[in-house]
Amino acid sequence: MTLEIYKEHILDLYKNPHNKGNLKNPTYEFSKNNPICGDEIKIQILAKNNKIADIKFCGQGCVISQASASLLTDKIKNLSINKIKKLNKEHILEMLKIPISYTRIKCALLPLEAVRGALENVRN
Amino acid sequence: MNSFKKDFPIFKNNPKLVYLDSASTSQKPKQVIKAISDFYEKENANIHRGIYALSENATKKYILARETIAKFINAETNEIIFTKNTTESINLLSNVLKEILPKGKNEIVLTEMEHHSNLVTWQEFAKKYHFKLKFIPITKNYELDYEKAKKIINDKTAILGVAHISNVFGTINNIEFLVSLAKEKKAITIIDAAQSVQHLKINVKKIGCDFLAFSGHKMFGPLGIGVLYGKKELLEKLPPFQFGGGMINSVIYEDATFLDIPEKFEAGTQNIAGAISLAEAIKYIEKIKIEKIERYEKELLDYTLKKLKSIDGIELYLPKKQSSIISFNLFGIHQHDVAQILSDNKICIRAGHHCCMPLMKKLKTQGTCRISFSIYNTKEDVDKLIEGLKKVKEVFRE
Numbered sequence: 001m002t003l004e005i006y007k008e009h010i011l012d013l014y015k016n017p018h019n020k021g022n023l024k025n026p027t028y029e030f031s032k033n034n035p036i037c038g039d040e041i042k043i044q045i046l047a048k049n050n051k052i053a054d055i056k057f058c059g060q061g062c063v064i065s066q067a068s069a070s071l072l073t074d075k076i077k078n079l080s081i082n083k084i085k086k087l088n089k090e091h092i093l094e095m096l097k098i099p100i101s102y103t104r105i106k107c108a109l110l111p112l113e114a115v116r117g118a119l120e121n122v123r124n
Numbered sequence: 125m126n127s128f129k130k131d132f133p134i135f136k137n138n139p140k141l142v143y144l145d146s147a148s149t150s151q152k153p154k155q156v157i158k159a160i161s162d163f164y165e166k167e168n169a170n171i172h173r174g175i176y177a178l179s180e181n182a183t184k185k186y187i188l189a190r191e192t193i194a195k196f197i198n199a200e201t202n203e204i205i206f207t208k209n210t211t212e213s214i215n216l217l218s219n220v221l222k223e224i225l226p227k228g229k230n231e232i233v234l235t236e237m238e239h240h241s242n243l244v245t246w247q248e249f250a251k252k253y254h255f256k257l258k259f260i261p262i263t264k265n266y267e268l269d270y271e272k273a274k275k276i277i278n279d280k281t282a283i284l285g286v287a288h289i290s291n292v293f294g295t296i297n298n299i300e301f302l303v304s305l306a307k308e309k310k311a312i313t314i315i316d317a318a319q320s321v322q323h324l325k326i327n328v329k330k331i332g333c334d335f336l337a338f339s340g341h342k343m344f345g346p347l348g349i350g351v352l353y354g355k356k357e358l359l360e361k362l363p364p365f366q367f368g369g370g371m372i373n374s375v376i377y378e379d380a381t382f383l384d385i386p387e388k389f390e391a392g393t394q395n396i397a398g399a400i401s402l403a404e405a406i407k408y409i410e411k412i413k414i415e416k417i418e419r420y421e422k423e424l425l426d427y428t429l430k431k432l433k434s435i436d437g438i439e440l441y442l443p444k445k446q447s448s449i450i451s452f453n454l455f456g457i458h459q460h461d462v463a464q465i466l467s468d469n470k471i472c473i474r475a476g477h478h479c480c481m482p483l484m485k486k487l488k489t490q491g492t493c494r495i496s497f498s499i500y501n502t503k504e505d506v507d508k509l510i511e512g513l514k515k516v517k518e519v520f521r522e
Contacts, residue, residue, distance in 0.1 A: 005464065006519045037460055038477065038490025060490070062458035104460070 005098045010067045017066060019073035021056045030118035031059075034110050039065045043073075043114040050081050057114070062107050064100065069111035071095040081119060087112060128412070128499040133157065135500065142471040142505045142512075147291055147319055147449050147496030149341045152405075156344055159404035163397040171396055172370065186396050189403035190386070193351060196406045197336070198327045203359065205352040205389045206399050210318040211241040213337035213352035214285075216365040216389065217314060218245040221283065222253055224361045225312065229282035233306070235260040235268055235297070236486060237290040240479040242316045246285060255282065260302075262486070266293040266443040273302060281311040288320035292478050292492065293441050294449030296324070303332045312358075318342055322498070323421060323447050325414050328353055340398065345405035349398030352389075359385040366391040412499065421448040421497050428495070428506045435513055437522060441492060451478075451492035454513060455522045459491045465519055466512040473509075 026044035033040035039061030046054040055077055057069045075095060076084050092108050093100060100108050129135050131153040134143070143151060163185075169178040171186050187201075194201045207213045232246050236259050250257050258281075260273045268286075277284060284306035288299050303313045315336040317326060322343035328336055335358075340349040354362075364371055364382055368391040373381040382388045409417065425448055432438055432452065441451040454462055459475035466473055476491040477484045484491055495509065 006461075011520070035481065036476065037458075038484070039458075062460045104464070107460070 005100075005104075006063065007098055010063060010096070010098055013067040013070040014063045017057075018070040019056050019077070020058060020070070022058060023054060023056045026056075028118040028121055030114050030121055032110060032114035032117055033059075034061075034065075034106055037062060037065075037107060039107060039110055041065065041069055041110055041114045043111070043118050045115075045118050047081065052076050052079055052081070052084065057111065061110065062104075064096070064098075064104055064107040065110045068092060068096060068108045072111045072115065076115065084115065085119060087115075126500070126502050129502065131155070131408075132500050138470070140470045142469070142508045144495040144497065144501065144505065144509060145472045145474050146322075146498035146501075147342070147494065148474055149347070150322065150344050150498050151500060152346065153344055153408050155408050156346065156401050156405045159401040160346055160397050163400055168397075170393060182396055185400045186394070189399040192403040192406050196326075196410070197321070197353060198329050199353050200356060202385050203328075203353055203356050205354065205359070205386045206394055207337075207350040207352050208348055208395075209339040209341070209350035210316060210337045211245075211350075213335075213350050214242055214245050214314070214316065216352055217335055217337075218249045219365050220362045221312065222249070223363055224358065225282045226310070229280055229311070230254065231256045231258055231278070231280040232283045232285065233258045233260065233273075233277050233281050233311070234285045235287065236262045237266075237268070237292060237295065237297075237480065237483055238285065238287055239291050239316065239318070240481070241318075242285050242287060242314075243482070246283070256280075260286075262483075266290070266441050267295050267445070268297055268302075270298065270301060274305060277302070277305045277309055277311065279309055281306060281309050283312045283314065285314045285316070287316040287318075288326075289317075289323070289447045289449070290443075291319050291449065292451050292480050292483060292494065293443050294319075294447040294451075294496075295443040296320070296445045296447050299333070300331055307332060319447065319449065322409070323414075323418060325418075334358055340402040340405065343402075343405055344408055345402035346398050349395045349402045351402075354385075356385065359389070362389075364388050364391065368392045370394065417499050420499055424448070424497050424501055424503065424506065425450070427503055428497075428509075431506055431510050435510070435517075437517070438513075441487070448497035449494060450496075451494045453489060453492055454516060455520065457516065457520055457522070459493045461520075462493050462513075462516050465516045466509070469508065469512045469515070471509055471512045 023044040027047040028045040031042040041059035044056045055073045132151045134151045169182045171183040191201045194204045306313045313333045315333045317338040321338040336353040341347045371391045437455040439453045463475035474494045
């Protein structure tokens, strides 16, 4: 049932998030919110040689969006920007390892959308 | 199971369901469901110009439905216009009201606790006609500031729009007082009764408002049918909202004349089964008596508040005069997480901004958890909610 969402590893990330905070000199920065849920997230990226050298997020939201942000920032650190651009919904669901219902999928994808937005800013 | 619950088949089909979201939409009694299926199975025909028994019967029932609704709120029959819901009723007004507003008045007064449907509609109106929006603020008790209202409503006020009951806090607003202030300034008064018509006796003559809007589906009726009440003399002055069949007097290729009220505002084939079964919902309420509903829900509200107050870490948003709606937050846990864990125990609550985004910003929260009652709720439902909230705390180890 839905309690499967609130598994140990997910709640741990909610209480002790990874990569939460601010970067001093980010190369790219992007904020994304989901007004329906009230979730908001800011992603800061330090890029070096077309790779993510460091990444931080801040903001507030539900367990799913917060856990997704921790897992995603862990995953893309040291990854090339080209590879990050190829990440999609399935990658996020695989990372979270919990059932996500139709109404909560937006929460899970919010961090990825913020990262995409940050990288979009690069080109512009 | 209480005696009312037995009337609602949803609880037979979902025995463990704890439904605490009636402010979103109420469940439907079997009498209403039967009226819908009876119409389609035995009586379905279009109304008005069908000169055959089936159509004449449908027309008669549609007219009788309008009469039932009119009597329920103490209006005249031709002062009742069928719409899709409260939102469409307000949109009807915001589309045509400009035509009858006196020159020199250019302010719309709303309150800080309006639902988006009675806010965004007037934002669009204000943009289009260069009107100014003003808001009666809320106090720290989640009630309207009536002292400030006296100043905000002035000679420039063209329209006053106010919710009878807040869909977030359940606050029962003193609409009679606000309407009288607005009437002194010769403003048009509009009441959003979406959250009150199923809980309190509505008497449009006593309120003195010009217009009043509500939805069928929140008062045991079907989805897709709503009502706009308007004073006859004002409705007669207003131009039609939509054009097409059903509202025509005569047409030549170049021009047309329209029917009188209320048909003038009902273009196209109407939701006939909706209107007829909404009348059935009203008959259901009248059989129980709205005063009894009010008393029953008040008792349940008091019981719930006592239980909720005993939970550590709960933040309650409580006005002094409250209907069957309670908003709360738990330990800063995201509302969707609270609702999701409760849903595991078949407990249905609403979580989020409740279509009141500016109000949430003012409260400095991203949302609230909201429970709302109807006559089919019981103390057992409340006890299950309290158990559920304890489970939320356990999951989060708070």
